[in-house]
Amino acid sequence: MARVAHLIEHHGVRANEILAVTFTNKAAQEMQTRLEKTPYSVKEPVRWLGTFHSISAKLLRRHAELVDLKANFTILDSDDQLRIIKQLLKVNNIDDKRWPARMLAGIIDDWKNRALTPDKVPTADAGAYNNKGVELYAQYQTRLRELNAVDFGDLLLHMVTIFQTHPDVLEQYQRWFRYILVDEYQDTNIAQYLWLRLLAGGHKNICCVGDDDQSIYGWRGAEVGNILRFEKDFPGAHVVRLEQNYRSTPHILAAASNVIRGNESRLGKELWTDKPEGEKVRLIGHWDGEEEARWIGEEIDAMQGGTRGVRPMNLDEIAILVRASHQMRAFEDRFLTIGLPYKVIGGPRFYERMEIRDAMAYFRLVVSPEDDLAFERIVNTPKRGLGDKAQQTIQRTAREHGVSLVQGARIAVEQGLIKGKGGAALRDLVEGLARWNAMTRGPRIEIEDDSVIDDGTAPVRYGPPEVSHIELAQIVLDESGYTAHWQNDKTPEAPGRLENLKELVNQLDNFENLQGFLEHVSLVMDNEQDSGGPKVSIMTLHAAKGLEFPAVFLPGWEDGLFPSQRSMDESGLKGLEEERRLAYVGITRAEEVCTISFAANRRVFGQWQNAMPSRFIDELPEDHVEVLTPPGLYGGGQMSAGIETRAAQANVYNSPGWKRMQSRQGQYGMSQPRESRNTVIDATAVASFTLGERVFHQKFGYGGVVGIEGDKVEVEFDKAGTKKVVAQYLSAKDDVPF
């Protein structure tokens, strides 16, 4: 960052000649604030600072017509994307059981990450998705154009295409962005790399910051090769190695270094620091995931109260970093019960919530009535008595007339194709949409020819709207019945959803019109409202990239979870090494205190499963780690309490009259617990693992496969939940005394 400021200060570079690119919005914000805090006198803001995606979106709006789009295209999220793909599969008579839509979405994303348009997909990939991948990809792109929409991948891909096919446009931006700065370069994929290389092609004033040991996005097409090839791409590049670390204590640094040493493919570097020694990295094992959450909760309390032997910590200084987002739940549950304030970062985003997406769909339709996806989403939300049949009628009418769904609906209403209550409700909706759309503009002025219909081509202009976009948004939500829908809803979530809708409308204040707002929401907005004082952060290791915290907890270090079994199965050693880099990233997020933990037992899909401690734990340097549990047994003392708790819980869930309201997206109504679930057993066994020279023993339980140094006890359940020992290769309890 200082580098940017330096350019501005000493080389007469103007702030708006700089293009600064990050991967995440958080990093962009961070850059912005750092820039403001810099010792240099930056007078004007760096205007072109943002993520690859947000900058690409801005550029693409200027040149949309070059790729057959209109400037007001909508940006689809992965939900919309999936819906379109499902529709395509249906049209093509493809069984999405055997060939899931998700898979195709992944393949398409992958191609887009590699900057491959349908015509450029290499023949080697022709077999993808049952030989139909490329064909469907082409259809998908066509459909997106029809909808005047792009997905995330398109934002970059379209810009690369434009740069490649329109040298004049490219040159304009090469002149414009005379200096380019890229953060986290090790995570660029091919599309991003081309994007950068094209833009920097003329002047080659490009500065990239990155660390090959922190490359954790291989699965998203990131190419560490980009960073290794940098000097070749930009001959004469000056490489600066930064090996002094200003963040972590020596113990933490040593732990991280020792783990990452296990990787074979790396450039290799030795980090050092002149920070005071601090405390060792701490390691603790637990009986199960709930105990782990409980223990961490207590630790945080103690840290906050200053009774933990380290300086008193503010909740903002503490983070819990998990491998997979499902791990977050145990912590949320626990922290809610003990009233510990927390925030989930990078969890479900604000705009991904059902009510926000519904509201946005209404806004989208108001702004652009041809947005069929938005129409499909809200025709029957709130319930208007328009079921499958009615919706099919609308679809058919639209198709017959070659018009959008809204138009189709209007025709269907006029021709009386939909009878009864549904018909009346649809008429209301269609009329409402027309009315609201008209409210986005003021009165029509400068009519040159009365005979010209306002179809978008007529030379008409409008005065300023009479209603502000904020009022309009409120009107749309109220008149459509959407607000009432949630007011009448009795589920416990309803008040929160109304609250969110209010927040959504409030946010509009920061924008000039609905359009600008829609763009912001789809690209930037997250659920961080940062209100109500300091909070513990809970996030994935991936989301923690680039961040730092005085105190970090790293739970769930079990083989299979971390390193992730899937990563190892799918990518072998490469996968394992990426997992190890993730471990490295995790440890190095900590400035002063780092606590690693694991649990012997965890519930997976409602079944108890157990796991060995992560192999990365074996790679921790003994001298820099303090093991909190004595080398006897991990979590042993908790066992009986654990089983009692769970048995009690199972009784509640399995009691015959027990019912529960469901109130999730799309689903409604009551559901009963199923017999075969919530099984509990009390089988225990012991396994050992090593840390440096020392051997530790760990007790497992709860059934499933119980591992003992290669030998095992297997337990199975029948439908009624009766336990049965399938195989017992070793007598568990007798082997290790405890």
Added chain:
DNA sequence: TAGAATGTCGTTTTT
């Protein structure tokens, strides 16, 4: 058509 019951399957990681 809406709601209720039953069936099936999945947990990496994200802009």
Added chain:
DNA sequence: CGACATTCTA
């Protein structure tokens, strides 16, 4: 377990 699809019922 819980999300989602499918099938059954009023």
